[in-house]
Amino acid sequence: MDLRRVKNEEKLVLCKKYFLAGFFILPFLWFVNSLWFFSEAFWKPPYPEQKTIRSYVIWSIVGTLVWMALIVTWVVVFQVNRASWGITGEQLSFIIPSGMA
Template identity: 40%
Template sequence: MDTECTAVTSHSSRSRRQVPEVRIHQNPHCPLENRIDQNQERRPPPNWRTNMKADEKLNICRKYYIAGFFLLPIFWLVNFLWHYREAYQEEQFEEQTQIKNYVFKSGVGFLIWAVALTFWIVYFQTQRYYHDWDYLTFNFPTGSP
């Protein structure tokens, strides 16, 4: 495997007075450790959590909490997952109590939505023949009850 991942050099055609041109070809399927650019510094991508101020985090958390009330509970889930660390695992800071409040309410709101939606789906699917609710759907299942 190591012989396949080494760089291969090829010389282009040279005339009498020209310096030969060397091209380096690399296998794109080789692991990154075996590539030539080992000396380059590899940095992780910038993390938005460390680059943002606490008041900006609070503003985003509040906006996601409010967006959940517009029948978009996925915003509550994202808000809970993104800001849980700042709310409950980071060192104390001034805006942390407000972020905790929004994160907790977002988590509870998403759970209520998830339970209500699950209940409705189960109820609708099990009772649609009894109440003749097939006209409410866009797809018409075939078969008997």
């Protein structure tokens, strides 16, 4: 999407939609939102909607980092403890490895 062709009011609406959609278990949209609108929020000359866009971008970055921390934590905990969890660990696995080593 070429943001240079979009009006500032429409940029704000689009940024807000992506931010709100991230709350519906779609944290990837927070990541996309922060990438698309980062330059609009911090590098472009000031315009009235920029302050609100900046706050959505900052919160999108925070949301992305929180989700990434949660996912990485879960993966590490699961990989370390899967074998000791017994049948529960196996039921949570998509691929059940043979052996316990």
